[in-house]
Amino acid sequence: MRGAVVAVVVREFLRFARQRGRLLSTFARPLLWLIVIGSGFERVVPTEGTVSYKQFLLPGIYGMVLLFSTMLSALATVHDREFGPIRMLLVAPLPRGVAVLAKTLSSALLGVFQAVVLLPLIWILGLRPSVTSLLEFLGTLVIAALALSSLGMLLASRLRSIENFAGVMNFLMFPMFFLSSALYPASSLPGFLQPLVRADPLTYGIDLMRHPLLHGLYPVNLGADYTVRFDLLVLAALTVVLFALACLLFGEEEHLGRILLTEAPRGGKGTAPGPRPAPASGRPEALSAGATPNRARTPAGLHARRHG
Amino acid sequence: MAAVPAIAALGLGRDYGAVRAVDAIDFDVRPGEFFGFLGPNGAGKTTTIRMLTTLLQPTRGSAQVAGRDVQGDPLGVRRQIGVVFQETTLDLDLTAEENLRFCTRLYGLSRKESALRIDEALRLFGLEERRRERVRSFSGGMRRALDLARGILHRPLVLFLDEPTLGLDPTQRRRIWEFLRRLCSESDTTLFLTTHYMEEADPCDRVAIVDHGRVVAAGEPATLKRALGRESIELTSDRAPGLARRVRELTGVEPHAAAHGLSLIVDDAASVLPALLPLTQDGVEVRVSRPTLEDVFVAVTGRDQELPAA
Numbered sequence: 001m002r003g004a005v006v007a008v009v010v011r012e013f014l015r016f017a018r019q020r021g022r023l024l025s026t027f028a029r030p031l032l033w034l035i036v037i038g039s040g041f042e043r044v045v046p047t048e049g050t051v052s053y054k055q056f057l058l059p060g061i062y063g064m065v066l067l068f069s070t071m072l073s074a075l076a077t078v079h080d081r082e083f084g085p086i087r088m089l090l091v092a093p094l095p096r097g098v099a100v101l102a103k104t105l106s107s108a109l110l111g112v113f114q115a116v117v118l119l120p121l122i123w124i125l126g127l128r129p130s131v132t133s134l135l136e137f138l139g140t141l142v143i144a145a146l147a148l149s150s151l152g153m154l155l156a157s158r159l160r161s162i163e164n165f166a167g168v169m170n171f172l173m174f175p176m177f178f179l180s181s182a183l184y185p186a187s188s189l190p191g192f193l194q195p196l197v198r199a200d201p202l203t204y205g206i207d208l209m210r211h212p213l214l215h216g217l218y219p220v221n222l223g224a225d226y227t228v229r230f231d232l233l234v235l236a237a238l239t240v241v242l243f244a245l246a247c248l249l250f251g252e253e254e255h256l257g258r259i260l261l262t263e264a265p266r267g268g269k270g271t272a273p274g275p276r277p278a279p280a281s282g283r284p285e286a287l288s289a290g291a292t293p294n295r296a297r298t299p300a301g302l303h304a305r306r307h308g
Numbered sequence: 309m310a311a312v313p314a315i316a317a318l319g320l321g322r323d324y325g326a327v328r329a330v331d332a333i334d335f336d337v338r339p340g341e342f343f344g345f346l347g348p349n350g351a352g353k354t355t356t357i358r359m360l361t362t363l364l365q366p367t368r369g370s371a372q373v374a375g376r377d378v379q380g381d382p383l384g385v386r387r388q389i390g391v392v393f394q395e396t397t398l399d400l401d402l403t404a405e406e407n408l409r410f411c412t413r414l415y416g417l418s419r420k421e422s423a424l425r426i427d428e429a430l431r432l433f434g435l436e437e438r439r440r441e442r443v444r445s446f447s448g449g450m451r452r453a454l455d456l457a458r459g460i461l462h463r464p465l466v467l468f469l470d471e472p473t474l475g476l477d478p479t480q481r482r483r484i485w486e487f488l489r490r491l492c493s494e495s496d497t498t499l500f501l502t503t504h505y506m507e508e509a510d511p512c513d514r515v516a517i518v519d520h521g522r523v524v525a526a527g528e529p530a531t532l533k534r535a536l537g538r539e540s541i542e543l544t545s546d547r548a549p550g551l552a553r554r555v556r557e558l559t560g561v562e563p564h565a566a567a568h569g570l571s572l573i574v575d576d577a578a579s580v581l582p583a584l585l586p587l588t589q590d591g592v593e594v595r596v597s598r599p600t601l602e603d604v605f606v607a608v609t610g611r612d613q614e615l616p617a618a
Contacts, residue, residue: 006413007409007410010413011406082395083396084399085398085399087393088410088458090363091361091389092386093384
C-alpha cells in the first residue's frame with residue numbers, strides 16, 4: 001500500500017516537472033492575479049489598519065494555486081483511469097480505497113509543493129511571519145489541499161471524460177474562487193450569496209491561511225472571518241466525507257460504472273443517442289473494444305446523471 | 309497442484325443493461341499454457357478479460373483464476389495476475405525505466421529487486437538502450453513491448469493480454485509473438501491472450517473461438533484445423549502431360565487439374581509428401597496448403613457450413 005502511494009506520488013511529480021506548459025501556467029497565473037487584480041483592487045478597496053489589500057489577497061492566491069492544481073489533477077485522473085496507470089492500480093493487489101488514497105495524497109502534495117515554491121511572495125509583499133506562523137501556514141496549506149483534492153477525486157469519480165473540462169472550469173473552479181473569501185472578506189458578499197459562500201470549501205481554506213499569515217497585524221476590515229477551530233473542523237469534516245464518497249463511487253465505477261465509462265451500449269431509457277450510429281445489436285463489445293468509444297458529449301457542466 | 313487450472317470459467321456471462329455482451333463462456337486454461345481467446349470485434353473478448361481480471365462483476369456464472377474466485381477473492385486473484393490492456397497505460401512523459409519503476413513500486417518490490425527485474429525486462433524486450441528515453445519517442449511496437457515488460461515485472465502466475473498486437477505492423481506483430489512464445493517457454497507463466505487476428509494464433513497451445521458471447525470452438529490449433537477439413541497439395545509444372553499418371557502411380561490418389569498443374573486433396577499431406585519427392589527432381593513445384601485458424605473461424609462463425617462442435 002505504501003508502495004502504491006509512493007509510486008503514484010513520484011509519477012505525478014515527474015509528470016508535473018516534464019509538462020512545461022503546466023509548469024509555466026502554474027506560476028504565471030497566481031502572479032498575474034496578484035499583480036493585476038491586487039493593484040487594481042488596492043485602489044478601490046478602502047483599507048484600514050495595518051493590512052494592505054495585496055497582503056489580504058495573498059492567502060487567496062495560495063488558495064487559487066491549490067484549487068487549480070487539485071482540479072487539474074482530478075481531471076487528469078479521469079483520463080488516467082482509462083488510458084493511464086490508474087488501470088494498473090485497479091488490477092494490482094490493493095484494496096479499492098488505496099487507489100483513491102494514492103491519488104488524493106499525490107494531488108494534495110503537488111498542490112502544496114506549488115504553493116511552497118511561491119512562498120517568497122510572503123516576504124516580497126512585506127509580511128514578516130514568525131517561524132511558528134510560517135509552520136502553521138504550511139500546515140494550513142496541507143489541510144486545505146487535502147480537502148480540495150478529496151473534492152477533486154469525488155469529481156473525478158463522477159466525470160465521464162475530460163471533455164467536461166470547460167464545464168468544471170466555468171461552473172466549479174471560478175465560482176469556488178469568487179465565492180470564497182479570496183478577493184474580499186466573505187462577510188462583504190450579499191446575504192443571498194452567503195449560503196454559497198459557506199458551502200465553498202475554499203472559503204475555509206483561505207480563511208484558515210489568513211490566520212497565521214496576517215498574525216500579529218491588526219486588520220480592521222480585512223481579516224479572517226472565522227476562528228481557526230471552526231475552519232479546521234469544517235475542512236477536516238469535508239475531507240473525511242468527500243474522501244469516503246470518492247472511495248465509494250470509485251469502487252462503484254469499477255463494478256457498474258466502469259463499463260459505462262468505457263462505453264457499453266446505452267440501451268437504457270432516456271439516454272440521448274450517441275454521435276455514432278448504434279451498432280448492430282448483440283455485438284456490444286464493438287463499442288467497448290474500440291479505441292474511439294462513443295462518449296456521450298454532455299453539455300458543458302458536470303455530469304450529474306447517476307449511472308446504473 | 310497440477311489439478312488446479314490456471315483459469316476456469318463456468319457459464320460466465322455479463323449483461324450491459326438489456327444487452328448481452330457475454331452470454332455464457334466455458335473454458336479451462338491449464339497452468340503454463342499459452343491460451344488464445346479468438347473472436348471478431350464484439351464477440352465478448354474484452355468483457356471476458358475484464359471479468360477475469362476483477363475489473364467487472366459477472367452477471368452470471370463463475371470464474372477462478374489461479375484457484376481463486378474472481379468474485380469471492382478479487383484481491384487474491386489480483387495478487388496472481390498481470391494485465392496488458394488493449395490501450396497502452398504508459399506515461400508518455402516518463403522514460404521507459406520510470407514507467408517500469410512505477411510498477412515495481414506498486415507491487416512493493418525492494419529497490420534492489422526492482423533494479424534487477426527492470427534490467428531483465430528491458431533486456432528481454434530489447435529496450436536496454438532506450439531506457440532513459442521518454443516513451444513519447446517510442447514506436448508503437450516499442451510501446452507495446454514496454455507494456456508487456458510492465459505486465460510481467462511482478463512475475464504474475466497468469467498474464468492477461470488484450471489484443472496485444474492491435475495497431476502494429478506485421479514485423480512488430482511478429483516480434484511481440486516471439487516475445488510471448490519465449491516468455492511462455494522460459495517461465496511458468498500462463499498466458500491468456502485475445503486477438504481478432506486469427507492467423508496469428510498458431511503458436512498458442514490451445515485456443516477458444518468465441519462469437520456472440522459463446523465459445524463456438526476450442527482445442528489445439530492443429531486439431532481444429534484438421535477437424536475442419538483436408539489438406540491440399542498443389543503441384544506446378546510446365547510438363548503437365550504424364551504428370552497426372554505419375555502422381556497416380558506414386559500416391560494412389562486421383563489428382564485434379566488446377567490452374568498451373570494439379571492438385572491433390574488428402575487427409576494428411578505429411579503422409580503423402582514423401583511419395584511425391586521424386587517429382588521435385590523433375591522441376592515440379594510442390595506446395596501444401598492447410599486450412600488456417602482463419603478458415604476455422606469462418607467455418608464456425610460463418611453459418612453457411614456444417615460446424616464442428618465446440
